[in-house]
Amino acid sequence: THFYNWFHAQSQINELYSPGADLVVFSDEAQIMASTSLPAHVIARVTLGAVLHNESDYRGSLTVPQAEINGYTDNWYEVSGVDDESRPFRGFIWGGHLAKGWRKIRLTGAPKEDLVLLGVSQKKRTQFTDIKADIRVLQGRQLVSQTTLQGLCVFEECQSTPLLRAIKSPVPGEMMIEASTMTVGCMSGVERAFLHWDGARLQCVYHAEYSVKRQYINKSFQLKSGANTLVCKNSALDKNFAPVWDAKPVGKPTSAPAVKPKA
Numbered sequence: 001t002h003f004y005n006w007f008h009a010q011s012q013i014n015e016l017y018s019p020g021a022d023l024v025v026f027s028d029e030a031q032i033m034a035s036t037s038l039p040a041h042v043i044a045r046v047t048l049g050a051v052l053h054n055e056s057d058y059r060g061s062l063t064v065p066q067a068e069i070n071g072y073t074d075n076w077y078e079v080s081g082v083d084d085e086s087r088p089f090r091g092f093i094w095g096g097h098l099a100k101g102w103r104k105i106r107l108t109g110a111p112k113e114d115l116v117l118l119g120v121s122q123k124k125r126t127q128f129t130d131i132k133a134d135i136r137v138l139q140g141r142q143l144v145s146q147t148t149l150q151g152l153c154v155f156e157e158c159q160s161t162p163l164l165r166a167i168k169s170p171v172p173g174e175m176m177i178e179a180s181t182m183t184v185g186c187m188s189g190v191e192r193a194f195l196h197w198d199g200a201r202l203q204c205v206y207h208a209e210y211s212v213k214r215q216y217i218n219k220s221f222q223l224k225s226g227a228n229t230l231v232c233k234n235s236a237l238d239k240n241f242a243p244v245w246d247a248k249p250v251g252k253p254t255s256a257p258a259v260k261p262k263a
Contacts, residue, residue, distance in 0.1 A: 006241060007182050007190070011163045012101050016077070019057040023079060023098050025050040026119035026136070030097035032089055036065035036076040044089040049115065049141040052079040052098075055090065066156065071125025072096050073157040096120040100133075100154045101164025105175055107197050110139050116202075118164040118179050120155045121148060135164075135179055135195065135202055145201040149179060149193055151216070152207075158183040169196060170232045170245040171225045177202055178243075194234065194243055196221055206234040206243065222250070 015021035025046050032044035046052070055078040058064050065076040074095035082088050101118040108114050114137050121132035133152035137145040154162040163180045180192040189211030195202040198221070207217040220233045228249045236244040 003190075003241060004182075007163060007180075008161060010165055011161050011182075013161045015054065016075075016095070016098070016100070017056070017058050019054055021054040023052045023054050023077065024102045024115075024117060025052065025093075025097060026099040026117055026134075027097040027122065030093055032079070032083075032091040032093055033076075034091055036067070036092050038067055038069075040092075043091045044083040044087065046081065046093075047084055047141070048136070048143060049117075049138050050081065050084070052081040052093065054078075055080055067094055069094055069096055070123070071130070072120050072155045074120070074155050095156055100160075100162035101179070103164055103166055103177075105166045105177075107137060107175065107177075107202075108139065108144060112139065114139055114144070116164065116166075116177060118154060118162055123148075131158075133162075133179065133181075135177065137202065147195065147202040147204065149204060149207065151209075152179065152181055152191055152193060153183055154181055167194065167242065169223060170230060170247040171223045174223065193217075196223070205232075223247075 025048055028048055030046050031042045034041040034043050066073055076092045077095055079093050080090040099117040099119045103116050104113040105116055106113050117136045119134055121134050131151055131153050133149045133154045135147045136143055153160050161182045165178050166175045167178050169176045177195045182190050189209055191209045193204055193207040195204050204217055205219055205221045208215040218234055220231050223230045223232055230247045231250055232245045232247045234243050235246045238244050
């Protein structure tokens with residue numbers, strides 16, 4: 001129960017169901033429809049990074065309109081905003097075109113904060129087990145990096161609660177990204193992935209599914225710490241569910257103490 005409450009407190013799932021919340025477009029180009037129907041009239045088009053106003057209120061609803069696009073099933077959301085030509089609109093957008101998590105963080109070293117988005121993969125799903133999530137890094141409205149996480153379910157068919165947040169890296173003052181999900185749909189479980197910025201993109205260094213105790217990725221990565229280069233690897237989770245890193249200078253024995261960032 002403690003982990004369940006902690007996870008949902010970190011997630012932004014509430015924005016997707018709360019009227020008045022801001023939502024962020026995840027697709028390169030998304031259509032705003034006149035109704036919750038794929039054959040409906042297209043009233044506007046919006047692109048990656050656009051901010052929309054959530055007009056939906058599905059709290060307490062027994063049924064929510066849905067559609068399948070590219071093999072993924074997700075909800076429709078009523079939204080308002082302005083299109084890329086500054087024309088106002090109010091209509092419906094398919095949920096797979098919206099980010100499931102978004103955070104502003106200084107990641108790339110650019111003067112302004114980067115916008116990091118987590119959402120449904122833009123590639124067509126070819127079979128039932130073909131599930132992918134994408135993490136996109138934007139500077140302003142410009143896409144600077146994209147990373148795909150195989151198997152991470154962030155769409156509505158899995159009744160998923162996605163989580164995207166910044167976490168402390170093994171080097172003080174630097175940050176990493178967590179992209180995780182809790183699902184209660186076709187399969188119940190918790191998956192967590194930790195990523196670090198390698199200078200060009202977010203690289204997944206740890207990915208595990210805790211419900212079946214399956215570890216997909218746990219690889220070493222290097223970080224600069226002053227004059228030293230540290231080799232880091234995940235070793236555990238602490239009592240606050242934060243990753244614990246084994247970090248040692250290059251060329252030093254492997255018995256260096258673990259670095260435990262605060263939650």
